[in-house]
Amino acid sequence: MKPDQPSFLLAHLSDPHLPLTPGVTPRDFLGKRTLSYLSWHLNRRHRHRRETLDALTADLAQQGPDHIAVTGDLTNLGLETEYLQAHAWLDDLGEPENVSVIPGNHEAMVKGAWERGGAHWRPFWQGDSPARNQAHAFPYLRVRGQVALMGLSTAIASRPGLAVGALGEAQLARLAPLLARAREAGLCRVLMIHHPPLAGTVPARKALLDAPALQGVLAREGAELLLHGHSHRSHLQEIDTADGAAPVIGVPSASSMHHEPAAYNLYRIATRPEGWALSVKTRRLSAARQIEALQGFETVIARSHAGGNAP
């Protein structure tokens, strides 16, 4: 990996919550899904609109990103029919090697939903080294250019009224050596995670339960950039890592104008002798349903291992 490598353009969208397929009624399920169905029927179906999502993804395609990160909550109830619908949407977004998906809490609405439905999306979460099975597949690693994309799963079934997530000890144990090896390879480590990794970003009932354990791994092994969804709002924060501060960036829902205008981000990552230059641009849908390009910002993520400089 050399500093004169071409820059890498990564698009990031999240929480599309594709509309429920026609004909789904509470008779099709029981338990937590019933409450979530009512929530969808009363509120979310009016907020998450396919035409909003389609306007964003049409614009995204015109930007020609090298890769697209989708950070979870493609579904509402985690039903098989929703997984199939989302698979078709992912296929339209791009080739599986150029689109990376991770699950959100809605994919794990009830126990077993992600394990069954996630298999349909496998080409989009399959790492460069295929895992033995879905349970061991996260975090996955996909190296593209100078970037090491790591997909984490925080999808766990939780009680009605909760939308918490957790990585679990086993996944965190697998993450540490991935981070170390990517650092040795001089790569820019980009982590994709549905739940925000910093406390207080979302209310406790929506939190990442083992956020402190993740922060501990990052404090030991380092990372360059973390991308998340879940809150349906934009965020720009920083997290301390072994190799220095790393930006933590959240995007709003790609299909809703409710909390904030629907939006996606573009990250241009370029190797510099002192680290990685990161340019962040947001493209969102205006009330007049036009795409707006926001000002954005540029920063340098200072890292000694950039460009293979690590001893």
Ligand SMILES: [Fe+2]
């Ligand atoms: Fe979520």
